[in-house]
Amino acid sequence: MCGRFALRLGRDRIRQVPGxxxxxxEWENEDExxxxxxxxxxxxxxVIRHRGAADGGEPTDSSDxxxxxxxxxxxxxxxxxxxxxxxxxxxxxxxxLVEGGGMWGSLRGSKRCVIPVQGYYEWLTKxxxxxxxxxxxxxxxxxxxxGLYDSAVIDGRTLWTFTIVTTSANSSFSWxxxxxxxxxxxxxxxxxxxxxxxxxxxxxxxxxxxxxxQPYSDKNVELECYQVPQEVGRVGTESETFIQxxxxxxxxxxxxxxxxxxxxxxxxxxxxxxxxxxxxxxxSKRAKTEDADVEEHDEKPPKKLKAEGSSxxxxxxxxxxxxxxxxxxxxxxxxxxxxxxxxxx
DNA sequence: CCAGACGTTGTT
DNA sequence: GTCTGG
DNA sequence: CCAGACGTTGTT
DNA sequence: GTCTGG
Numbered sequence: 001m002c003g004r005f006a007l008r009l010g011r012d013r014i015r016q017v018p019g020x021x022x023x024x025x026e027w028e029n030e031d032e033x034x035x036x037x038x039x040x041x042x043x044x045x046x047v048i049r050h051r052g053a054a055d056g057g058e059p060t061d062s063s064d065x066x067x068x069x070x071x072x073x074x075x076x077x078x079x080x081x082x083x084x085x086x087x088x089x090x091x092x093x094x095x096x097l098v099e100g101g102g103m104w105g106s107l108r109g110s111k112r113c114v115i116p117v118q119g120y121y122e123w124l125t126k127x128x129x130x131x132x133x134x135x136x137x138x139x140x141x142x143x144x145x146x147g148l149y150d151s152a153v154i155d156g157r158t159l160w161t162f163t164i165v166t167t168s169a170n171s172s173f174s175w176x177x178x179x180x181x182x183x184x185x186x187x188x189x190x191x192x193x194x195x196x197x198x199x200x201x202x203x204x205x206x207x208x209x210x211x212x213x214q215p216y217s218d219k220n221v222e223l224e225c226y227q228v229p230q231e232v233g234r235v236g237t238e239s240e241t242f243i244q245x246x247x248x249x250x251x252x253x254x255x256x257x258x259x260x261x262x263x264x265x266x267x268x269x270x271x272x273x274x275x276x277x278x279x280x281x282x283x284s285k286r287a288k289t290e291d292a293d294v295e296e297h298d299e300k301p302p303k304k305l306k307a308e309g310s311s312x313x314x315x316x317x318x319x320x321x322x323x324x325x326x327x328x329x330x331x332x333x334x335x336x337x338x339x340x341x342x343x344x345x
Numbered sequence: 346c347c348a349g350a351c352g353t354t355g356t357t
Numbered sequence: 358g359t360c361t362g363g
Numbered sequence: 364c365c366a367g368a369c370g371t372t373g374t375t
Numbered sequence: 376g377t378c379t380g381g
Contacts, residue, residue, distance in 0.1 A: 003355095088353040090352085092352080102359090103352070125355085179354085233357035
């Protein structure tokens with residue numbers, strides 16, 4: 001989960017963090033990052049953290065400067081002497097963070113960061129097929145994902161790395177996968193996550209932080225998810241179409257067919273919109289967060305993107321009734337698993 | 346007691 | 358660095 | 364997800 | 376049969 005994401009905006013645009021109200025002063029190693037639609041582990045990406053947390057992990061609060069820094073995806077702990085490529089540290093499970101032991105114990109209190117993305121990819125397992133989907137904010141703002149970072153001295157060089165925190169998938173997303181990255185959708189939740197003055201030691205972890213890593217539940221920021229081209233699965237490929245619904249491409253082709261043939265059973269939902277709305281949510285008027293979109297394109301889509309396998313059958317239904325959840329009792333706090341905590345702002 | 350793991354996901 | 362497994 | 368283990372002691 | 380490791 002969360003093993004791929006997109007961040008293809010001009011650097012100036014990224015610095016503004018559209019969708020949030022943050023003051024990011026500078027960007028270290030800016031040149032080491034190349035905006036891309038297809039960002040995979042072990043490549044460089046920007047993260048946002050507080051300046052003071054850099055070395056030693058001194059507690060920092062919201063008064064500290066916030067900076068952006070290009071780091072390598074896949075956390076290499078500070079005690080590593082070599083870069084162990086067999087260690088999977090692309091993600092950090094929220095459950096293990098909360099427990100406090102293990103590898104994350106020394107980082108969770110002082111090395112927290114957020115990762116700006118336009119959206120992330122997830123592969124829906126459908127029979128034998130793996131169908132890539134893209135999840136993003138409906139309003140086009142960036143998504144800030146909760147992360148941890150560290151620095152290690154490898155061969156005399158300081159290597160900065162990060163990992164993305166994952167949690168259980170929200171019931172609206174469980175049809176796609178059972179895990180999701182922790183999405184910090186409001187400025188205040190981001191500030192809370194980055195403020196390490198509240199957790200100065202490795203052994204303290206506040207209830208608020210535990211709440212922040214719960215499954216996504218912000219009704220004020222809707223997310224959408226749709227299928228995208230298979231080609232995104234190939235590491236190293238790039239196309240603007242990777243963050244666009246494949247539906248838009250099919251339309252063109254189908255339009256031709258439709259002249260001759262009528263389309264009958266067409267349930268083809270490429271664009272499932274998933275708000276985190278339960279049954280009813282009143283008149284929801286999203287406050288259009290500030291400007292937030294376009295970038296500069298120059299990328300030419302692969303010339304030959306033929307419609308991939310699964311053209312049809314997609315199952316959005318579960319948006320309302322999660323597959324694997326059949327309990328009626330409200331979840332009660334269980335030591336290791338989720339505590340049904342909602343909301344945060 | 347010391348060597349070895351320490352992590353997550355699930356083909357892409 | 359610290360915990361775990363053998 | 365499937366293959367393979369599934370146990371305990373700890374002398375040196 | 377069920378848990379664990381890869």
